[in-house]
Amino acid sequence: MVRAFVLLAPGGPAGHAPCRVLYARTFGTPAGTAPGGPRQRLCRKEQLLVVARQVASQCQLLQSSLGCLSSPQLPQLPDELMSLQDAPGGLFQMPPGDPFPEGVTVVWLSVLALAFALVCEPQENLSLAEITLRRLAPRLLLSLRLLGPGADVLLRPDAADGLLDRLLPHGQMLFLNEHFLQAMDRDMGIKTYH
C-alpha cells in the first residue's frame, strides 16, 4: 500500500528557492498514532515535508550526476499525455522513526521543475509503484496544467483527488494493463492518443 503521495517543487540547490509541497495526500492514519488533534496534523505535514526535501535532494544529486543542465522550458503547455519513459527518477529508503514510525520506501519521478513521489510501505512491489507514478504524473500535469503559470494545483484539489481516486484509490496500486488504463481514461474524460 502507498502511505502518501506528494507533488512538490524541488526548488534550487541550497540557498536558492526552497522545496515546496504543492499537493499531498495521505491514505489513512495508522492505528496507534498518538491521538491529539493539532499535533497529529502538524506531525503529518512535517513528515510530508521531510519526504519532499529528501526527494528534492536526491533529485538534484541525480541530475548533477547525469550532467543535466537547468531544465529546458516547454514552448507551450502540452495538450496530451506526455510520455515519461525517460524522466529521471529513483528509489530510496527512509529508516523507521525518520520520519515515519515504520520504515518506508520512496519512489520518485521528476519532470522539469516538479517532482512526484509515492511513499510506500516496506516490501511493496516497486516495479508497480514506478509504473503507477509514470501514469499519475502525465495525467496530473495535463489536468492541473502544472507546467503553466497558473495555480490550479493549489486551487483544484478535486481534480488531483479525482485522479488519485482512480489510479491509486485509498493508496492501493492497481495492476492496470493498457486497455484497463484506456477504459479508465475514458471514464475520466482524458483524451489519449494510443
Place this chain on the structure above:
Amino acid sequence: MFTAAAESFLRQAREIQEEELRRFTARVSAVLQSPEPGPEAVDALQRLHLTVAATKYPRKLDGKFVELLQTVLCSPKSPEQIQVLCAAILREMSPCNDLILSCDEIQDTKLLSLVSSVLLAQGEVAAVGQRVVKVLERRLPEGQSARFLLPVLANVISLSPESLTEEQTNVVSKKLADWLRYASIQQGVAQPSGGFFSSPRTKQPAPITEVDGTVATDFFTVLSVAQHYTQDQWLNMQTFSMLRKWLLCYGGKELNTLNPGMDRCVTSMVPTTGTAGRLLPPRERLRDKAFEYCQRLIEQSNRRPLKKDDGDLQKACLIEAVTIMDIICKQDSSYVCRAVSFLKILHSRICGDATYARALLPIAQFFLNHSKLAAVDSDAIYKHLFTDIPAQLFHNPSLAFEFVQFCKDNSQLFTDSSSIFRQSFPNLFKFLAWNSPPLISEFVDLLPFLLDAGTTIEIFHLLLDLPCLTAALDIQAASLPASEKAGGDPAGKPATCLEAFRHPLYKSMFQYLLRTNNSSFAHSLVPLRQLLGALAGSPRVVQCAETVPVLLELFFRVVAEFADGSLINQLVVLLLQRSDQLYEIPAFKEDVYRVLGSQLAVLCSLRPALVVELSTEILEFSGAVSNIQSKEAIFTHMAWAVGEYLSVSYDKRCTVEQITRFFETLEAVLFEITQLRPQASTPSCAPRAISVLMATLTKLAARSQDLIPRVSMFLSKMRTFVQSPAATSVYCEEDLEEILIRATELMNLLKMPSVAQFVFTPPQASSRFQREVNDSLPLALRMVTQFLEPAPGSMPV
C-alpha cells in the same frame, strides 16, 4: 514549478484572519444550502480548502459549518465535485473533534468509499472495516459495484488488521476467490450511444484476448485484454491488486492441514483441491485459486505484448506472482514442490534477458526460503544473480536499490565466508559506486555483514578506491561498442582512458578493479589511479567520493570489534602506505586523511605495542617533513600516538635507544618547520601539529631524562620563533599565543621531572583512564603552571 501565482495565493491564504474566515465560511454555508449549488459553490469550497491546508496550525472552523460539510458530503443530491471537495476539506482538518460522520447509512458504494477516506483519516478504522464487510457480504443493489470498496478494505487491513473477525475474513476470502477465478471471459460491451446511426442490434460480445492479440483460452486475469471491461473483470483486477496484502494478513493463521513436520515433498503430490464434492475452507480455497492465478500470470508473461507499455506491467505481474507464490508456500508447504519446478523453468527462461533482471530477485528469495524443503540445488541461481547481474546492470538504479535491499533482507547469508554471497562483495560495491546518493545509507547497514578477518584488508583497499571504481565503470560502459580498435600502440602510452582500457599495461589493473569475486592483486594500482585522474571531476565520481569517509569510519568501528594484534598491525602499515596512494580529488583526500588520522589513534589505543613493533614504518612516516603538510591529520595523530604509547609500560621491548631515535626524528621535523628563516621548500603546517610535536617530545623526554635539556632548550626558543616575522606572517595571533603558552607549560613541567614522568606515563589501568588523562592533559599542565608561577590569589587549594 512553484509559480508566482501559486506563491501569491498561498500567501493570501495564510494571511486570512479569523474574522475574515468567519465571514467567508458564512458565505460558503449560504451557497451550499442553496437548492442547486453550482460553480460558485465549487469555487468557494476550493478556496476554503486552500485556506485550511495552507497553514501548519489548524484553522478553527465553526462546528455548525463542519456539520454542514458532512451533511453535504453524505447527501445523495449533492453534485459529485462538491462531495469530493467537502471530503478533501474534512480530511485536511483531521483529526477533528466535530466529526459526527458515520458510514452506517450509506448505501452507494462510491460515496461510501469517499466517506471512508475521511473516516480513515480520522482514525476510525474499525468502523469503516465493519461497514465495508457488511456491504460486501450482501448482494449489492443494481448499479452498485463492489469495486470501489476493495481498495477501502485493503487500506483498512493495512492500517489495522484486527478490525475484522475471522468469520468476516472467511466471508471475504470466499468472494475474493470467486472474483479471482470466475470473471467473465467475454469482453464487456460499450454503453450504447444511441443516436440515429447506432445499430439497433446489440453486438455479440467478443472474447477476451491476451496481450499479444491471440484469443484467450483460459480464465481472465489482469493481463487479459478487452475493449470494454465488465464489472466482475474490474473486480478481478482489484482483487489481484490487493491479494498479497490479504494473504499476508489472513492467509496463514491456522494450522497446516498436512503434517507440519514433513521434510520431503513426496506426500504433497496429493492434490489440495480436495476430493470430489468437498469444497475447501475459504482460506485454503483462496490460496488454491491464488496459486493457479499466479501460474497463469507467469505463463502469460511469456507473450510478446502488442503495446510496449504492457511489457512493463507483465514484469510487475511476474514479480507479484512469484512473491505471492512464496507467501503461499510459506503458509502451506504442500505447494512447494509444484512451485519449485515451475519457477525453475521460469528462471531458465528469463535469466538471459536483462529486462527481466528485477524478477530474478523474488525468484532467488523463493529458493532461499524453500529450496531446503524441496531438496533442490539452487546454487546456480545464486551464482548467476551475484556474479553476472551486478556486473552488467549496476547502472540501473531501481535494480541496484532492490538488489541491495535483497542483500539486507538476507544478511545472514553473508556470514558464511565460503558462500557465493560473501565472495561476490566486490560486485556489490559497483551498485554503490554508480548510484551513491540513494544507496549510501543502505550500505552503511550492509557493510558490517561483509567484514571479517578474511575480508578486512581487501575491503579497506576497496573503500579507498571506490571513486576509482566509479571512473572505471564509466570507462567500461563507454568501451562497450565493440568497434573500438584494440588498445592502440602497445608500446606507447595510451592517449585516453578509453584506449587504456584495452592497453596491455592497464588491462589487468582494470580487470582487478572491476572483478566480480574477492581476490588479491599482486601489483600496484598506482598507474591506473593516475590515469583515472582525468575523470576525477566527473559528478558521479565526486558523489561516490563523498560516501567514502562515512564508510571508512564504520569500517574501522566494526573491525575494532574483532581484529587481533596482527590484523591491527597490518592495517596501520597499510594505512600509512595508502595515504600516499589515493585518488587525486583534494576534498576526498582531505576527508579521508581526517578519518584515517583519528582511526589511527584508535588503533594505537587498542594495541599500544604496535608503536614499538612497527617502529620502522612509523619512523619513516614521521620523519618525512612533507607529510606534516600534505597529511596533517594523519601525521598529528601519529605523533600523538608515539608520545602516548612509546613507553616501557606499554611494551617491555621499548628501549632507551628507540625513544631516543623517535625523539631525534621528531625533533628534526619540528626544527624544520619552526625555522626563523624558512626556505621556499619549508612546509607550512597547522599550529596543532606544532603543539602536538612539542608535547610528544616532552613526553619522550620525561621517560628518558637525558633528553630533558635538549627539549627545554628547544622549547625556550619557541618564544623567538613565535615573535619572528616568519611565524607572524603565517599564523594568526591566537594560534601563536596558544603555541607559546603550551611551550611554557611544557617547559615548566620539565622543571619537575618526576611530576612530568607521572603525568605523561599513567599506569595502564584502563582505557577509560587513558582517555581521561589525554583529555585532562591541558588542565593538568595549567594546574602545574599555576603551581610554579602562582598569580596572586590563584593558589590552588
